[in-house]
Amino acid sequence: MATDTGREFGGSGLQAGLGLDDPRRLLRGFAGLVGFVVLWYLVSLTQPPIVLPSPVAVAAEFRGQFLSGTMPEALASSIRHWVPGTIAGTGLGVGAGVALAWSGLLDDVTAPLVRVLRPVPPLALIGFAIAWFGLNHAGAAFIIAVGGFWINFYASYGAVEEVSDDLIDVGRTLGVRGDLDMVRSVVLPASLPGILTGVRTGLGRCWMLVIAAEIFSVPGIGREILRASNNLRVDRAIAYILVLSLMYLLVDVAFRAVQRRVLAWQA
Secondary structure: OHHHHHHHHHHHHHHHHHOOOOHHHHHHHHHHHHHHHHHHHHHHOOOOOOOOOOHHHHHHHHHHHHHHOHHHHHHHHHHHHHHHHHHHHHHHHHHHHHHHHHOHHHHHHHHHHHHHHOOOOHHHHHHHHHHHHOOOHHHHHHHHHHHHHHHHHHHHHHHHHOOOHHHHHHHHHOOOOOHHHHHHHHHHHHHHHHHHHHHHHHHHHHHHHHHHHOOOOOOOHHHHHHHHHHOOOHHHHHHHHHHHHHHHHHHHHHHHHHHHHHOHHHO
């Protein structure tokens, strides 16, 4: 049984995450990517490099930054605060969303606070991050966690709210007693697809927040993008933006494979 499961996860699950399970879809995606690069190249011929460098120039800068060690070092630094920030934001967001959606008392007590804090963008909290944690990875992780929290909170809250009352009644009929048992045995399995969708969205959002988290000179990909932009090195800025895109792609593919396995019971 273990061998079969591993083969399914490593095969069909990962292939689906990469889009390899549908050759026609993969071919269309590749054609779209090639078309975009060709269009980019043609437009770059009409613009000075300082405005829009060509794909060839960006590729050369990407290679140079990678071989010099600057790019790997910046990426490793960003991962050092992306990982704890994402884990904290995801865990707290899912936990709070499930708890408040299930408990009317908690929801009523915290509703005013949620409405006050929700519109505050992570960038507005940079001053607090510096004061509380300093100019380090912890401060950057805090900014990332705040952004990831709200996505997971509302996704989990909505998923739990959509659980059918009939399903809960069936659980009670089958002997499920107490809030914790009901949440663990009925609510979480029923709301898991919606929760995982929020987690997947949050993973991408947290990569986007890397730039905001590094705006106060914390080392990483975001700081390199800001430095390149300030120096009008558009080719270098695009090269580092591509790093963020590639990291998001890898994380998204891996999570889709895990998501397919976790939700295999729905098939």
